[in-house]
Amino acid sequence: MRIVELNENTKNDILNNLLKRSPSNYGKFEDAVAEILLNVKVKKDEAVFSYTKQFDKANINADNVLVTKEEIAAAYKEVDEELVAVIRKALVNIKDYHEKQKQYSWFDSKPDGTILGQKVTALERVGVYVPGGKAAYPSSVLMNVMPAKVAGVDEIIMCTPCDSEGKVYPTTLVAANEAGVDKIFKVGGAQAIAAMAYGTQSIPKVDKIVGPGNIFVALAKKAVFGYVSIDSVAGPSEILVIADESANPRFVAADLLSQAEHDEMASAILITTSKEVAQKVSKEVDGFVAELSRKEIIQKSLDNYGYILLANTLDEAIAVANEIASEHLEIVTKNPFDTMTKIRNAGAIFLGEYSSEPLGDYFAGPNHVLPTNGTAKFFSALSVDDFIKKSSIISYSKEALENVHLDIEKFATAEHLTAHANSIKVRFE
Amino acid sequence: MRIVELNENTKNDILNNLLKRSPSNYGKFEDAVAEILLNVKVKKDEAVFSYTKQFDKANINADNVLVTKEEIAAAYKEVDEELVAVIRKALVNIKDYHEKQKQYSWFDSKPDGTILGQKVTALERVGVYVPGGKAAYPSSVLMNVMPAKVAGVDEIIMCTPCDSEGKVYPTTLVAANEAGVDKIFKVGGAQAIAAMAYGTQSIPKVDKIVGPGNIFVALAKKAVFGYVSIDSVAGPSEILVIADESANPRFVAADLLSQAEHDEMASAILITTSKEVAQKVSKEVDGFVAELSRKEIIQKSLDNYGYILLANTLDEAIAVANEIASEHLEIVTKNPFDTMTKIRNAGAIFLGEYSSEPLGDYFAGPNHVLPTNGTAKFFSALSVDDFIKKSSIISYSKEALENVHLDIEKFATAEHLTAHANSIKVRFE
Numbered sequence: 001m002r003i004v005e006l007n008e009n010t011k012n013d014i015l016n017n018l019l020k021r022s023p024s025n026y027g028k029f030e031d032a033v034a035e036i037l038l039n040v041k042v043k044k045d046e047a048v049f050s051y052t053k054q055f056d057k058a059n060i061n062a063d064n065v066l067v068t069k070e071e072i073a074a075a076y077k078e079v080d081e082e083l084v085a086v087i088r089k090a091l092v093n094i095k096d097y098h099e100k101q102k103q104y105s106w107f108d109s110k111p112d113g114t115i116l117g118q119k120v121t122a123l124e125r126v127g128v129y130v131p132g133g134k135a136a137y138p139s140s141v142l143m144n145v146m147p148a149k150v151a152g153v154d155e156i157i158m159c160t161p162c163d164s165e166g167k168v169y170p171t172t173l174v175a176a177n178e179a180g181v182d183k184i185f186k187v188g189g190a191q192a193i194a195a196m197a198y199g200t201q202s203i204p205k206v207d208k209i210v211g212p213g214n215i216f217v218a219l220a221k222k223a224v225f226g227y228v229s230i231d232s233v234a235g236p237s238e239i240l241v242i243a244d245e246s247a248n249p250r251f252v253a254a255d256l257l258s259q260a261e262h263d264e265m266a267s268a269i270l271i272t273t274s275k276e277v278a279q280k281v282s283k284e285v286d287g288f289v290a291e292l293s294r295k296e297i298i299q300k301s302l303d304n305y306g307y308i309l310l311a312n313t314l315d316e317a318i319a320v321a322n323e324i325a326s327e328h329l330e331i332v333t334k335n336p337f338d339t340m341t342k343i344r345n346a347g348a349i350f351l352g353e354y355s356s357e358p359l360g361d362y363f364a365g366p367n368h369v370l371p372t373n374g375t376a377k378f379f380s381a382l383s384v385d386d387f388i389k390k391s392s393i394i395s396y397s398k399e400a401l402e403n404v405h406l407d408i409e410k411f412a413t414a415e416h417l418t419a420h421a422n423s424i425k426v427r428f429e
Numbered sequence: 430m431r432i433v434e435l436n437e438n439t440k441n442d443i444l445n446n447l448l449k450r451s452p453s454n455y456g457k458f459e460d461a462v463a464e465i466l467l468n469v470k471v472k473k474d475e476a477v478f479s480y481t482k483q484f485d486k487a488n489i490n491a492d493n494v495l496v497t498k499e500e501i502a503a504a505y506k507e508v509d510e511e512l513v514a515v516i517r518k519a520l521v522n523i524k525d526y527h528e529k530q531k532q533y534s535w536f537d538s539k540p541d542g543t544i545l546g547q548k549v550t551a552l553e554r555v556g557v558y559v560p561g562g563k564a565a566y567p568s569s570v571l572m573n574v575m576p577a578k579v580a581g582v583d584e585i586i587m588c589t590p591c592d593s594e595g596k597v598y599p600t601t602l603v604a605a606n607e608a609g610v611d612k613i614f615k616v617g618g619a620q621a622i623a624a625m626a627y628g629t630q631s632i633p634k635v636d637k638i639v640g641p642g643n644i645f646v647a648l649a650k651k652a653v654f655g656y657v658s659i660d661s662v663a664g665p666s667e668i669l670v671i672a673d674e675s676a677n678p679r680f681v682a683a684d685l686l687s688q689a690e691h692d693e694m695a696s697a698i699l700i701t702t703s704k705e706v707a708q709k710v711s712k713e714v715d716g717f718v719a720e721l722s723r724k725e726i727i728q729k730s731l732d733n734y735g736y737i738l739l740a741n742t743l744d745e746a747i748a749v750a751n752e753i754a755s756e757h758l759e760i761v762t763k764n765p766f767d768t769m770t771k772i773r774n775a776g777a778i779f780l781g782e783y784s785s786e787p788l789g790d791y792f793a794g795p796n797h798v799l800p801t802n803g804t805a806k807f808f809s810a811l812s813v814d815d816f817i818k819k820s821s822i823i824s825y826s827k828e829a830l831e832n833v834h835l836d837i838e839k840f841a842t843a844e845h846l847t848a849h850a851n852s853i854k855v856r857f858e
Binding site (some may be wrong): 059060067068079080082083087089090097100101103106108114115116118119121123124137138139171207208211226228229232235250251255257258260261262274288293294298335338340343344345346347348349350351352353354355357358359360361362364366367370371374375376377378379380381383385389390391392393395396397398400401404407408410411412414415416418419420421422423424425426427 | 462464468494501509511512516519526529530532535537541544545547548550552555566567569600618636638652655657658660661662679680683686687689690691717721722723727733765766769772773774775776777778780781782783784785786787788789790791792793794795796799800804805806807809813814818819820821822823824825826827829830833836837839840841843844845847848849850852853856
């Protein structure tokens with residue numbers, strides 16, 4: 001793995017290289033997606049089933065689009081019991097963590113009859129999209145469903161493509177059932193997003209659509225945004241490790257590769273103050289790559305977006321980490337909590353040599369749906385916050401309004417909004 | 430004002446009519462905006478100043494683009510002192526309310542060495558867009574700046590167009606200065622959005638852009654979304670009043686008109702269980718319209734999107750209010766807090782006959798930037814939440830990871846992600 005000395009020039013080159021991974025021109029698919037959306041909006045079920053026939057080669061209709069209890073029971077027989085047990089353990093941790101994110105309505109009152117507050121309400125219905133077949137990671141199902149569940153969403157529906165026999169990937173069904181999904185529909189692609197955004201005879205309209213998908217799904221979500229809410233569009237995976245001379249090079253190397261294996265666009269970066277650690281990590285990486293099953297993807301990802309950066313000081317390392325704003329940040333220094341206080345931008349922060357990134361992907365509890373591509377500067381992990389909204393509460397007594405009515409009339413008049421001023425004035429005429 | 434009996438048919442007609450106000454096809458401006466964005470991205474200041482010359486007829490350059498202290502001092506001399514005093518009073522209330530929205534970092538630990546948490550960090554730099562001239566409402570400046578200020582954003586910059594003499598509307602300068610804006614740049618339109626998104630020699634890149642603007646500004650914000658964060662695109666104003674027989678028809682009529690005066694697309698709806706109230710409000714509306722300065726806008730808005738709806742029961746009125754999900758909702762019933770418990774969807778809820786909507790626009794403290802066009806089903810008012818982000822914190826000891834390492838390896842292997850499994854395995858080999 002290449003080792004680069006960090007300076008203003010190399011830093012800027014790397015930042016520019018990483019930004020190449022931004023979603024590029026998707027123009028050529030936009031028209032196709034727009035047509036699917038319009039068709040589903042107008043013809044509803046008929047269009048959904050027709051596209052399912054066309055794209056998934058499956059005969060789906062109003063009678064078999066909804067996954068039955070029997071199909072879910074059958075799925076359990078196909079999934080490794082030990083995996084089900086692990087899913088259940090993970091769910092306990094995911095639920096526990098997200099419970100702590102819950103926000104509550106509040107109000108504040110004054111003796112003059114003023115009450116101000118904020119009412120927190122869960123969204124009513126949420127749709128989770130899950131890609132088909134092996135692209136459906138059960139951990140992703142848990143991470144997308146659980147925050148909505150904890151937020152108190154009334155109904156969580158799922159759309160996922162079936163195979164030509166009308167069968168859904170069994171691990172998806174088991175994960176969805178364990179996480180508490182209410183209804184699962186055998187529909188995938190842009191047509192699934194359209195169905196959840198507009199509603200059809202079979203598939204109800206939702207308030208928000210979350211979950212990963214291919215380019216058609218991503219474009220469809222972008223197109224319906226505003227009509228319903230969506231989660232942010234996820235980019236390629238990223239890991240950034242800050243390590244000093246105390247770091248275990250073998251652990252660091254293994255963790256870098258855990259993200260590099262995701263896809264060729266994934267980025268794995270080590271920033272270290274130790275030349276020795278840099279060299280040892282590079283060697284360990286080469287050793288691991290030879291043994292790992294996804295070695296071709298890993299090698300391409302490392303060639304494209306993998307770097308070992310040599311920093312002069314820990315502060316310099318931290319400054320660059322904040323500029324990159326990585327999805328996952330591991331801090332493997334003598335005092336990781338000390339280092340953490342200086343971190344401004346990162347999706348999830350893993351502290352110390354036993355906090356390996358995959359611990360967060362599967363098990364610890366925090367959400368693994370995280371901001372990528374520098375967006376950790378302004379976005380957060382998927383959370384309970386994504387499934388609630390807040391209404392302001394304003395209640396003034398006559399006395400409270402009387403004390404300020406001239407001020408409000410003054411302000412409204414200054415903005416030339418005379419009907420605004422009038423609405424206050426009539427109460428004291 | 431028209432009175433309509435509420436039933437399933439009239440309800441659906443009205444819901445469909447209201448949705449017509451969604452932003453329609455902006456295609457014809459998209460290319461022009463894309464060109465401006467690209468030019469500013471590449472040529473930076475040079476392009477910004479050239480567009481400012483072209484669109485605002487102003488000679489702006491690197492030496493005069495930043496509003497000076499002297500210009501701010503001069504603006505104070507042009508603004509009514511009483512208005513400044515009212516702005517200061519309003520700011521105290523706005524700050525107080527938003528302080529209560531602050532969220533804090535938290536962590537939770539277990540004796541086995543597990544630490545999980547969530548770190549709250551303010552965005553580093555935020556840009557507020559303010560339209561030019563009289564379209565710049567000083568109240569809007571306060572409402573867009575204050576949540577960022579309270580969140581602890583390091584630097585708040587503002588972009589707003591100047592006139593051909595290079596002068597910015599004085600009330601805008603005063604409001605910005607009172608709210609605590611750090612730097613004000615004399616740049617408007619899509620070129621201002623581009624400058625804040627990409628950064629130029631004079632105007633720094635920001636993490637998030639907020640504030641209203643014309644169609645070019647809205648399209649530019651939409652285009653740079655993802656590269657930076659943006660607030661949601663505001664639609665036309667809305668008020669919905671739920672009233673029973675106890676309501677004062679004169680107050681209700683005046684409040685309906687306070688929103689109808691905003692523009693011809695604004696919507697003012699009363700839902701009442703009392704035929705008498707319906708008739709009296711209709712009459713009061715007619716009386717007021719004749720006297721008000723913006724009567725032409727008001728009349729068009731009422732003809733387009735104004736309704737008095739007669740409901741059979743209060744529960745029916747509430748159900749329709751939840752479907753409409755109005756930006757502003759006034760509850761003028763015998764027990765408004767009782768009614769409020771059943772409200773699921775509304776941007777801001779005003780309770781009782783002295784909680785007139787303009788009280789919230791200017792003075793009470795809650796933000797007046799609110800979700801419109803039914804999006805209160807999933808969006809919230811602009812708040813401190815918009816100017817923070819959260820990073821997950823994960824720290825496991827060797828003991829804590831050892832207890833679960835086989836589970837994680839199992840899960841990763843089930844997803845065929847062998848490098849994920851390996852990163853856990855190497856720690857216990």
